[in-house]
Amino acid sequence: MCHVWQTHLGQPSRKGYHNQEWASKMKSIGLHPSDTGKEGGNEIGQKMSDYIIPGGPFQQAYKELKKTGFKFSWQSLPPGEKKAAPISKVKYTCMACGLHAWAKPDIELICGECHAEQGIIEIMIADV
Secondary structure, eight states, rough: HHHHHHHHHSOOSSSOBBOHHHHHHHTTEEEEEEESSSSTTOOSSSSSSEEEOOOOOOHHHHHHHHHHTOOOOOOOOOOTOOOOOOOOOOEEEEETTOOOEEEEEOOOOOTTTTTTTTTTTEEEEEEO
């Protein structure tokens, strides 16, 4: 969405390049740009990732949304179309150390790497 914002309201750089304006917008919504996806990575560049800023707007919004039981529907089907099989696994990431884990939906996890009980978020759903 920061790409869309920059295309319409900002000053995008060459195709695929993530400039300082984009990086600033990412940080303003609580996502820290990083070419490695971890702290210490370059904030601008051609191929970028990000990590969630602890206590930032993105994390706070996610926590509030999760309390409501909201689930993302990654695919919209026209009326009468057959629905996909139920999701069997979800990817989770520890916000403290970045460890990834796959588990069934709605499971409560504790990180085995850094033993964090808080800050593990569901980041992607996949059919497995």
